[in-house]
Amino acid sequence: MHKRYQNARFVTSAASVASLPPETGAEVAFAGRSNAGKSSALNRICHQKALARTSKTPGRTQQINFFDVGEGRHLVDLPGYGYARVEKSRQRQWGAFLQHYLLERGALRGLILLMDIRHPLTPLDEQLLNLCREAGVPVHVLLTKSDKLKRGQATTARREVKKRLEAEGLHAEVQLFSALNGEGLEAVQARLDDWLGFGPPAGADAAAETSGPEAG
Ligand SMILES: Nc1nc2c(ncn2[C@@H]2O[C@H](COP(=O)(O)OP(=O)(O)OP(=O)(O)O)[C@@H](O)[C@H]2O)c(=O)[nH]1
Numbered sequence: 686m687h688k689r690y691q692n693a694r695f696v697t698s699a700a701s702v703a704s705l706p707p708e709t710g711a712e713v714a715f716a717g718r719s720n721a722g723k724s725s726a727l728n729r730i731c732h733q734k735a736l737a738r739t740s741k742t743p744g745r746t747q748q749i750n751f752f753d754v755g756e757g758r759h760l761v762d763l764p765g766y767g768y769a770r771v772e773k774s775r776q777r778q779w780g781a782f783l784q785h786y787l788l789e790r791g792a793l794r795g796l797i798l799l800m801d802i803r804h805p806l807t808p809l810d811e812q813l814l815n816l817c818r819e820a821g822v823p824v825h826v827l828l829t830k831s832d833k834l835k836r837g838q839a840t841t842a843r844r845e846v847k848k849r850l851e852a853e854g855l856h857a858e859v860q861l862f863s864a865l866n867g868e869g870l871e872a873v874q875a876r877l878d879d880w881l882g883f884g885p886p887a888g889a890d891a892a893a894e895t896s897g898p899e900a901g
């Protein structure tokens with residue numbers, strides 16, 4: 686099992702560009718519509734129940750939360766977009782922030798775009814993808830809540846999303862993910878390792894050792 690992210694810990698919240706923490710090391714951000722499953726994915730990846738707060742109420746995560754995963758690397762939980770009950774002015778503010786973050790954040794190595802497998806590629810997702818292309822930020826797509834569909838349906842959904850992205854000239858990887866049953870966990874962890882510049886995870890024999898992931 687991949688243990689690197691188990692020691693993740695909350696560092697800070699930022700509500701504006703001005704309050705972003707200093708750019709040290711590398712970071713990967715998790716973005717997507719409200720309720721897409723960003724916080725749940727982070728918790729699953731880090732094997733923690735409540736690292737990031739999840740909720741049945743869309744719009745739970747309203748600030749940008751930074752999690753330290755060791756050696757100066759960070760995972761970033763972004764507030765969801767597209768929640769209809771958030772006022773327009775606030776939505777615009779969020780859009781401006783996101784744009785600034787994607788264009789200016791030197792530490793940003795890539796963006797994990799999470800979309801509910803049953804409602805992928807909404808207009809706001811497309812906007813974000815275009816922004817990432819402009820900013821030269823690599824994207825990796827998680828089709829979340831894959832446990833909600835039958836096998837065949839999930840595979841078809843993945844193929845369709847891949848096809849639409851290719852048609853738009855976007856070469857993002859697209860994978861299934863479930864925070865509930867762990868589908869796709871290793872694949873996204875490998876992607877994070879790669880972007881954050883961690884070496885390959887320790888082998889199975891290392892799992893038996895008592896030393897932490899920072900040892901060696
Ligand atoms: N069945 C299933 N439900 C999930 C999965 N991931 C998340 N959920 C549920 O979806 C809802 C939203 O999950 P969150 O992780 O809070 O979503 P979020 O994207 O962080 O939402 P905001 O913070 O509002 O942007 C919760 O009720 C979760 O329990 C999954 O893989 N499978």
Ligand SMILES: [Mg+2]
Pocket residue numbers: 723724725738739745746765
């Ligand atoms: Mg959240």
